[in-house]
Amino acid sequence: SRRQVLGAAAALATLGFGTARAQAPITIKFSHVVAPDTPKGKGALRFKELAEQRTGGKVKVEVYPNSQLYKDKEEMEALQLGSVQMLAPSLSKFGPLGVKEFEVFDLPFLFKDTQAFKNVTEGDLGKQLFAKLEPKGIRGMAYWDNGFHDMSANKPLHRVADFKGLKMRIQSSKVLEAQMRALGAIPQVMAFSELYQGLQSGVVDGTEGTFSNFWTQKLYEVQKHLTLSNHGHLAYAAIVNKKFWDGLPADIRTTLDGCMHDATVYANAIAATENALSFDKIKASGKVTIYQPTPAEILEWKKALMPVHKEMEARVGKDAMQAAYKAAG
Ligand code: LMR
Numbered sequence: 001s002r003r004q005v006l007g008a009a010a011a012l013a014t015l016g017f018g019t020a021r022a023q024a025p026i027t028i029k030f031s032h033v034v035a036p037d038t039p040k041g042k043g044a045l046r047f048k049e050l051a052e053q054r055t056g057g058k059v060k061v062e063v064y065p066n067s068q069l070y071k072d073k074e075e076m077e078a079l080q081l082g083s084v085q086m087l088a089p090s091l092s093k094f095g096p097l098g099v100k101e102f103e104v105f106d107l108p109f110l111f112k113d114t115q116a117f118k119n120v121t122e123g124d125l126g127k128q129l130f131a132k133l134e135p136k137g138i139r140g141m142a143y144w145d146n147g148f149h150d151m152s153a154n155k156p157l158h159r160v161a162d163f164k165g166l167k168m169r170i171q172s173s174k175v176l177e178a179q180m181r182a183l184g185a186i187p188q189v190m191a192f193s194e195l196y197q198g199l200q201s202g203v204v205d206g207t208e209g210t211f212s213n214f215w216t217q218k219l220y221e222v223q224k225h226l227t228l229s230n231h232g233h234l235a236y237a238a239i240v241n242k243k244f245w246d247g248l249p250a251d252i253r254t255t256l257d258g259c260m261h262d263a264t265v266y267a268n269a270i271a272a273t274e275n276a277l278s279f280d281k282i283k284a285s286g287k288v289t290i291y292q293p294t295p296a297e298i299l300e301w302k303k304a305l306m307p308v309h310k311e312m313e314a315r316v317g318k319d320a321m322q323a324a325y326k327a328a329g
Helices: 002-015 019-023 039-054 072-081 100-106 114-121 124-131 174-182 192-201 211-216 242-246 250-285 295-305 307-311 318-328
Strands: 026-031 059-064 138-153 167-170 186-189 206-209 225-241 289-291
Touching (some): 039 059, 039 250, 072 225, 100 318, 114 124, 114 225, 124 138, 167 174, 174 295, 192 206, 225 242
C-alpha cells in the first residue's frame, strides 16, 4: 500500500540514506565510573572536545560518567561486546580480564613518586601490558595518572593493629586483596558505584582511595578518619574496542591518537593539583580527622606490607615485577 511505501521511505531516511549518510558521525561512547570533576572525568571530556574539533565533527564522543551506563565489571564486558567503544578503568581492574600482570601496579609502596609511576608506564612494561590486551579484543591507548591511595575508616588507622577485623572495600585485584589481608583486615571487592552506600550501611568499614574520589563521592560524609599513608597508587588505562578501532578510516585513527596523546598530557598534568584541591576541600569540610602517620608507623606498615610482593610473584609474574622495580627505580 501507499502507506507502507511512505513508511519504508521514511525509515530509509531516518537510517541516513541519501545525502545525510555521508555526514553521519562516528559515535564513540566513552563510559567511566567517576565524577566529571576528577582527573579522569576531565581527561575524558578533553578527549571528547579535541576529537570533535579535530575531526570537524566526523567523530562524536559521548562521555558517560559516574557509572551511569555501566559499573566496574559490566563496563569491561560492554567494551568487549562493543556496546561502548572506550573506557579508562583503573589498572586494578584488569585481573578479571585475565591479564594479571596489570596488578603489578597495586604492589604496596611500589612508587616513591609520580615520576616513578611514569617511568614504568612509559617504558617497555607499559607497552608489553598493552600488547597483552590485544587478544582480548582491546587496544590500550594511554596511561592516565590519578594519585596515591590513602586509607579511611570510622576509627583512627595509625598502627597496623588498627586494621584488625575491619572490612575494607577493594577494587577487583588479588594484590589489593593480599594487601588488606597483610594488614589484618577483611578485603571485600565492591564496585566503585556502590562504595558510598557500602560505607554508609556498614557493609564495609573502610576503603583506600585518592582525595579526588574521596571528595567527589562524598565519602567524607560516611568516613570519619583519613590516614595519609600513600601506600598505593591509582592510575588508569584508556582503552578502545579493537575491532571498532581497526574499522575506522586510517586518517581518523591518526587524528584520534593525537587527541588521546594531548588529552593524556592534560589529564596527567592536572592529577596532582586536582587531588590537592580535593584534599583542601576535605579538610575544610571539618568532617574528617586527617592523620599523618609518623615515620615509625610507616615503617611498621611497610614491614607488614612488603611481603605481599613475594606472595604475589606467582600471580603477577616475576618478569613484570622485575621490570617494574627497574623502571620505578
Ligand atoms: C575505584 O574503584 O576505587 C577506582 O578505580 C575508581 C576510579 O575509576 O577512579
